[in-house]
Amino acid sequence: MKAIIISAILIIHQTTFSQWFWQNPLPQGNALNDISFVDLNYGFAVGNTGVIIKTTDGGYNWIILASEIVHHLFGVHFIDSYTGTVVGNSGTILRTSDGGETWIPQSSGTTVSLRSVFFSDADHGTIVGNNGKIFHTSDGGNHWISQGSGTSSNLLKVIFVNADTGIICGESGKILKTTNGGNTWTNQISGSDLELSGISFISETTGYIAGAIYWYGYHYKILRTTDCGTTWENQFSGDGALLKGIDFADSLNGIAVGLNQFILRTSDGGSNWTIQSSGHSGGFYGVTFTDSISAIVIGQGGTILKTTDGGTVWDNLLKGSTSTLQGVSFIDIDTGIVVGGRPFQPADILKTVDGGLNWISQNSGIDFDLLGVSFCNGQDGIAVGSNYNCIIISTSDGGATWNNQNPGTYHWLHAISFPDRYNATAVGEGGTILRTSDGGNNWSLQAGGINEFFRGVYFTDANTGTIVGGNGTILRTTNGGINWINQSKGTINSFIGVFFRDTYTGTIVGQNGNILRTNDGGDNWSYQNSGTNRYLYAVSFNDQNNGLVVGEYGTILRTTNGGINWIAQQSGTTYDLFGVSFVNPYEAYVIGENGTILKTLNGGYLPVELQIFTVKVEINTVSLNWTTNNEINNHGFEIHRKKEGLDWVIIGFKEGKGTTTEPQLYSYTDKNLPTGKYSYRLKQVDFDGTYKYSDVVIVEITPSVFSLSQNYPNPFN
Numbered sequence: 001m002k003a004i005i006i007s008a009i010l011i012i013h014q015t016t017f018s019q020w021f022w023q024n025p026l027p028q029g030n031a032l033n034d035i036s037f038v039d040l041n042y043g044f045a046v047g048n049t050g051v052i053i054k055t056t057d058g059g060y061n062w063i064i065l066a067s068e069i070v071h072h073l074f075g076v077h078f079i080d081s082y083t084g085t086v087v088g089n090s091g092t093i094l095r096t097s098d099g100g101e102t103w104i105p106q107s108s109g110t111t112v113s114l115r116s117v118f119f120s121d122a123d124h125g126t127i128v129g130n131n132g133k134i135f136h137t138s139d140g141g142n143h144w145i146s147q148g149s150g151t152s153s154n155l156l157k158v159i160f161v162n163a164d165t166g167i168i169c170g171e172s173g174k175i176l177k178t179t180n181g182g183n184t185w186t187n188q189i190s191g192s193d194l195e196l197s198g199i200s201f202i203s204e205t206t207g208y209i210a211g212a213i214y215w216y217g218y219h220y221k222i223l224r225t226t227d228c229g230t231t232w233e234n235q236f237s238g239d240g241a242l243l244k245g246i247d248f249a250d251s252l253n254g255i256a257v258g259l260n261q262f263i264l265r266t267s268d269g270g271s272n273w274t275i276q277s278s279g280h281s282g283g284f285y286g287v288t289f290t291d292s293i294s295a296i297v298i299g300q301g302g303t304i305l306k307t308t309d310g311g312t313v314w315d316n317l318l319k320g321s322t323s324t325l326q327g328v329s330f331i332d333i334d335t336g337i338v339v340g341g342r343p344f345q346p347a348d349i350l351k352t353v354d355g356g357l358n359w360i361s362q363n364s365g366i367d368f369d370l371l372g373v374s375f376c377n378g379q380d381g382i383a384v385g386s387n388y389n390c391i392i393i394s395t396s397d398g399g400a401t402w403n404n405q406n407p408g409t410y411h412w413l414h415a416i417s418f419p420d421r422y423n424a425t426a427v428g429e430g431g432t433i434l435r436t437s438d439g440g441n442n443w444s445l446q447a448g449g450i451n452e453f454f455r456g457v458y459f460t461d462a463n464t465g466t467i468v469g470g471n472g473t474i475l476r477t478t479n480g481g482i483n484w485i486n487q488s489k490g491t492i493n494s495f496i497g498v499f500f501r502d503t504y505t506g507t508i509v510g511q512n513g514n515i516l517r518t519n520d521g522g523d524n525w526s527y528q529n530s531g532t533n534r535y536l537y538a539v540s541f542n543d544q545n546n547g548l549v550v551g552e553y554g555t556i557l558r559t560t561n562g563g564i565n566w567i568a569q570q571s572g573t574t575y576d577l578f579g580v581s582f583v584n585p586y587e588a589y590v591i592g593e594n595g596t597i598l599k600t601l602n603g604g605y606l607p608v609e610l611q612i613f614t615v616k617v618e619i620n621t622v623s624l625n626w627t628t629n630n631e632i633n634n635h636g637f638e639i640h641r642k643k644e645g646l647d648w649v650i651i652g653f654k655e656g657k658g659t660t661t662e663p664q665l666y667s668y669t670d671k672n673l674p675t676g677k678y679s680y681r682l683k684q685v686d687f688d689g690t691y692k693y694s695d696v697v698i699v700e701i702t703p704s705v706f707s708l709s710q711n712y713p714n715p716f717n
Helices: none
Strands: 005-011 020-024 032-037 043-047 052-055 063-065 073-078 084-088 093-096 114-119 125-129 134-137 145-147 155-160 166-170 175-178 186-188 195-201 207-214 218-225 233-239 243-248 254-258 262-266 274-276 284-289 295-299 304-307 324-330 336-341 348-352 360-362 369-375 381-386 390-395 403-405 413-417 424-428 433-436 454-459 465-469 473-477 495-500 506-510 515-518 526-528 536-541 547-551 556-559 567-569 577-582 588-592 597-600 608-618 621-643 649-660 664-670 676-686 691-693 697-701 706-710
Touching: 032 295, 043 073, 043 084, 043 295, 084 114, 084 125, 125 155, 125 166, 155 195, 166 195, 166 207, 207 243, 207 254, 218 243, 218 254, 254 284, 254 295, 324 588, 336 381, 336 588, 348 369, 381 413, 381 424, 390 413, 424 454, 424 465, 454 506, 465 495, 465 506, 506 536, 506 547, 547 577, 547 588, 608 676, 608 697, 649 664
Parallel strands: 032 073, 032 284, 073 114, 114 155, 195 243, 243 284, 324 369, 324 577, 369 413, 413 454, 454 495, 495 536, 536 577
Antiparallel strands: 005 608, 020 597, 032 043, 043 052, 052 063, 073 084, 084 093, 114 125, 125 134, 134 145, 155 166, 166 175, 175 186, 195 207, 207 218, 218 233, 243 254, 254 262, 262 274, 284 295, 295 304, 324 336, 336 348, 336 369, 348 360, 369 381, 381 390, 390 403, 413 424, 424 433, 454 465, 465 473, 495 506, 506 515, 515 526, 536 547, 547 556, 556 567, 577 588, 588 597, 608 621, 621 649, 621 664, 621 676, 676 691, 676 697, 697 706
16 A cells, blocks of 8 residues: 655744743833723733733732733723633734633634724624724624725724624724624714724713824814714814823713823813823823722833822832833842933933842933943943933942043943953944043043944953944954954944953844854854844853844844854844843843843743644554754653544653753654544643643544644644
């Protein structure tokens, strides 16, 4: 009999879901786009990069739920504390029935952005999105049926006042109404061409819509209906804000929010609206009342505000700095300093002595930005920056106090390297190189011979260092900067970050995804494939092989072989990342925009990362093969098989490799199978007993037909 071989390959090798978590701000710093409360205490919010957060105490404390996606999420609706649905980019629909502990993807049949979701009960729900998309389900989302909207405008918000009657609003002043559960939607006259993005109904007849338009500035309106959306009247209008959300607690009390820190409040059903000051910066995207005087506002940068007095006072529940953080220096695995700032405000200096569990603000004594920092020991450190002139500050008590130093130049300084308590080098715009040999008391200019903006500097000892900058600049010294040797590669791309593990082994990163590596002190530099064309801002290695690179739009790249291969990791944010510190083979810190501080405890990888899983069927033999990219605490894999109609049984076990950063190959062969349909899965087990399952692969063996099917895309659920 001729052998029939059928195989399936599941590959994940471009981007890996990683184990980076937020340390600042908390609970997290991504924009929050929508919020849903089911009672005074239980609430959920969703936002950019797949963020879902949950509170059980009225918003004072939040936990991050694992969505396992990276798409922006725009809409969320829960009907009780267990059952909810979220929607977002690329047609994303997720459903939970256990309060967010697990999320099940549902098929929308579209790739457009879905912007809002509303369920009138556990089974009946409606989703709206871009390009006039409307979807309806009557079975809890197992099936979503497209409904005609009669428009191609982006639809931004949906609400149902009863099982049959619903209202949708969107761009270009679009308002749609249904009275038959969405079988038909009719266009209502809004009298506006605004972007309408917020809806709130206080009864089946009375509701409000908030929106705005940009035309030589923002102009906003609040519309009101008393006949369930058949007609709408302009209740209030003004200038200066783009309203994004609105909610009423009862027939009198309402709040509308928008960009430019905008909050409007009414206590008379909207006859009069007053502007309230939240005392907090940023734009607001959503608002919900939890009782007649308590409300939560969410928005840009992870903003969470709460009032318990109707809006007179707003408490900021987002903890930590939201300034742009640019420089990071760790002395050991627990002790580190990050610096940053924003224009015309005091510079930010944050310190941790407990591995980032707490970041304590230090008094810098200066305004404007700090761009770089370097500590040579636990006490002595130097930070540099700009207030439209050169800034150098130093500390000799671990950052508790900082002293302003006179560098003798007006140029911005962008980076600092402080290899011992006496010698330091700072670099910046206009080819500036400053050197001290007395711990910063005196600084002298050095001649690099190139008038470029120097962006990075790294010294491995008092004498040996490298500078990188604009137009492909690479300078090298082996005598403390008395002489600088040009090692430039002849490219116009800027180099921004540099790191040397020892005198000879170094890595440079920069514009257009460029990564260069040297093993001979820079006499020769070779390009490495980063897999991206984004700006890369910083690099750090823990040893010769294990390194991290960070860059714009939340880019994190990881290597375990000295840069021969760079693997993209999911940072969980789209903020630009400007600094990285690799403190041991598994622990690292990343910093960036909006106060971002991320940490990993396992090198950024999942504890066991399944990279390739293949299944082959030949006659009546099934061969399973799988590889891991790295493993942490991996005891091994149970191989499970289930014949149709029967329970799962364990048919084998493969020992894991414990902890390793090297790829591993595993295989198992199941022979002499009788005719029938079989399912296979892997159960990966850690030494502490925790486990997770792979996807299920189904094999059918008959005398003449051999077939295989599989679930996709996650190798481990």
